[in-house]
Amino acid sequence: MTATPEIEFGGSASAIRHHYDVGNAFFAAWLDPTLTYSSAMWDGLAEDASLDEAQHRKHAYHAESIGAGEGMRVLDVGCGWGAMMRVLKDDFGVKECVGVTLSEEQHAHLRGQKTPGIDAVLTNWRDFKPDAPFDGIISIGAFEHFAHPEQTVDERREVYREFFKACRAWTQGKGRVSLQTIAYGNMTPEEANPFISNDIFPDAELPTLEDIEVAANGLFNIEKVRDDGLDYARTCEIWSRNLKRAVRSGVVDPQTDPADKYSRYLRMSAAGFRMRKIALLRIALSPV
Amino acid sequence: MSVKRIQEITSAEIEAWISARIAEFVNITAEAVSRDASFESFGIDSGKAIELMTGFEDWLELPDELPLELLFEAESIAQASENMAAAVRAMASGDQQYSALQ
Numbered sequence: 001m002t003a004t005p006e007i008e009f010g011g012s013a014s015a016i017r018h019h020y021d022v023g024n025a026f027f028a029a030w031l032d033p034t035l036t037y038s039s040a041m042w043d044g045l046a047e048d049a050s051l052d053e054a055q056h057r058k059h060a061y062h063a064e065s066i067g068a069g070e071g072m073r074v075l076d077v078g079c080g081w082g083a084m085m086r087v088l089k090d091d092f093g094v095k096e097c098v099g100v101t102l103s104e105e106q107h108a109h110l111r112g113q114k115t116p117g118i119d120a121v122l123t124n125w126r127d128f129k130p131d132a133p134f135d136g137i138i139s140i141g142a143f144e145h146f147a148h149p150e151q152t153v154d155e156r157r158e159v160y161r162e163f164f165k166a167c168r169a170w171t172q173g174k175g176r177v178s179l180q181t182i183a184y185g186n187m188t189p190e191e192a193n194p195f196i197s198n199d200i201f202p203d204a205e206l207p208t209l210e211d212i213e214v215a216a217n218g219l220f221n222i223e224k225v226r227d228d229g230l231d232y233a234r235t236c237e238i239w240s241r242n243l244k245r246a247v248r249s250g251v252v253d254p255q256t257d258p259a260d261k262y263s264r265y266l267r268m269s270a271a272g273f274r275m276r277k278i279a280l281l282r283i284a285l286s287p288v
Numbered sequence: 289m290s291v292k293r294i295q296e297i298t299s300a301e302i303e304a305w306i307s308a309r310i311a312e313f314v315n316i317t318a319e320a321v322s323r324d325a326s327f328e329s330f331g332i333d334s335g336k337a338i339e340l341m342t343g344f345e346d347w348l349e350l351p352d353e354l355p356l357e358l359l360f361e362a363e364s365i366a367q368a369s370e371n372m373a374a375a376v377r378a379m380a381s382g383d384q385q386y387s388a389l390q
Contacts, residue, residue, distance in 0.1 A: 240353060264338055271356035 024081075024105055026258070029251045030242035034083035038141035038180065039232035039280050051238050054231070058140075058180075059087035065178035065224075065284045066136030068092040075134040075170055076100070077125050078142025082110045085118045088138075100128050125166060136175045137167050143181035147205040156205060160215035168219055168287060177220060177285040184208045185229060187277035209281060220285035232280040233273035240266040294348055294380040302376075303369035305347060309340055310365070323366040327359060344372070352379060 027035055032052045040054030041061055049057075062084065068074060070093035076084050079099025088094040099120045101107050110120035121128065125142070146163060147156040167177050184206050209225065216222060243263055246252040252259050272278045307321040314330050321330070327337065337359045345353060354375050362368030 237353070237355075244353070264335075267338060267341075267353065267356055268334055271360055274355060274357050275360060 023257070024109060026252060029246040030239050030262075034086070035081035036083045037080055039228065040235045041228060041231050041282075042234065043228070043231070051235065054235075055083065056087065058231075059084050060091065061282070062138045062140065062178040062180065063088055063092045063094075065282075066138060066176040068094050068136060071095045072135040073098075073132065075130070075137045077137060077139035078145075079106070079110070079120060080141070081106055082113070082115075082118060082120070084138055084140060086115070089115075089117050098130065098134070100125055125163065128166075128170075130170060133172045134170050134175055137171060137177045138179075139177070140180040141182075143179060144204050144206055147207070149205045151205065153211070156207070157211050157215045160207060160211055161219070164216050164219045164285075171287070173287050175287065179212075179281070179283045179285065181212075181281055181283075182206055182232070183212075183279045183281045185227075185276040185279035187272075206278065209279075212281070212283065216285060219288055221288055222283060223286050224282075224284040226282040227279045228282055229273040229276060229278065229280045233270045236266045236270035236273070240270065294350070294376055297348065297373055297376055299366075299369040299373040302344075302372050303366060305344065306340070306365055306369060309343060313340075321365065323369075324364045326364060327362070327368070332359075348376060350376065350379060354379070 024035070027037065031037055032040075032055050034052075034055060036055045036059075039058065040051055041058035042049055042054050043057075045053055045057055066074065068088055072092075072094045073096040074085075074088050074094050076088075076097060076099040079085060079101050080103075082099060085097035085099055088097050095117060097118045099110060099118070100123060101110075101120060102122070102124060104122065107120050107122040110118065143160075143163075147159050151159070164177075167175070171177075213222060240263060243252065243259060243266065247254055247259050254260060269278075273280065303323060304318070307318045307323070310321050310327075310330050310332070311318040313332065313336055332340065337356060341354060341356055341359060344350075354372065358371045358375055359368055362371060
């Protein structure tokens with residue numbers, strides 16, 4: 001440990017790479033074709049809608065949440081393999097999308113595609129210094145990595161507040177933010193069910209809705225909050241079945257791929273969401 | 289296991305199977321596993337619960353996975369067995385909750 005900085009941030013590059021850089025082919029075997037690795041959204045769709053449809057629905061929801069439209073410039077914090085940015089560009093006419101990721105594989109994948117109007121930057125959000133302001137910001141499944149378990153509640157909230165301050169700066173105080181994150185539900189860190197324990201998120205620390213409310217206070221208005229935990233349970237269950245089938249058909253080799261680890265993680269997560277131990281928050285924020 | 293066999297599985301058969309597995313986990317006889325006891329009382333954590341459920345699915349050769357909360361939310365081994373029997377029958381009869389996940 002070096003001298004204690006004023007604010008400690010979670011989501012180290014090594015932790016992110018440990019989780020996400022296990023080979024794109026492995027993820028392709030069980031995610032949808034756009035490689036979207038976050039909860040889909042079934043609200044507004046037919047009951048039997050597919051995972052592909054529900055992932056697109058989720059992306060459209062976030063695009064609408066920030067008022068995405070023609071000629072805009074949008075930032076995606078934690079852009080994954082770029083599915084959100086492609087929806088912004090193709091379906092909403094967004095002119096420029098910039099995705100921030102800590103994953104080298106995701107970054108290389110996006111740069112390799114050379115899609116006009118879509119760029120990716122390999123950096124932590126706190127080091128991100130854009131050369132032009134954005135009209136809106138979307139962040140899906142990144143907030144979970146911002147803090148770490150050793151932090152106190154106040155320290156955690158300070159990290160989140162720094163993020164919201166950065167969002168204001170990146171949009172010159174004029175842009176909307178659409179946030180999707182897993183959060184503690186009826187389980188607190190102190191009273192974790194022994195079944196769930198730390199299996200789901202051993203290294204990251206989840207926020208509570210209150211953490212986000214406190215952190216955004218005075219910076220962003222929380223316009224709308226949804227808890228779509230059941231969407232994530234369904235998403236995890238579909239991924240888990242896809243993964244099992246990929247193992248059975250030989251597409252995934254359990255000897256070389258972390259199939260068992262992910263299978264276990266996906267099943268635990270699904271149970272956690274169904275039991276409301278953890279929540280999936282979708283939050284629409286407008287600048288104060 | 290055939291679909292017909294799965295449809296006929298009883299909660300008593302499931303309870304006997306679960307009791308035998310718990311007995312192995314904690315190294316006691318199956319008879320010493322009380323059906324009214326909770327999984328927690330035997331120290332069944334998340335890892336053991338997944339092991340138990342996976343073993344159960346393999347035993348019945350189920351075509352799909354069962355939700356883990358069938359174990360987590362049960363207050364006793366007897367209750368879990370009843371819920372699991374119902375879920376297995378629903379799966380065998382092509383209940384929409386399971387077919388929707390295909």
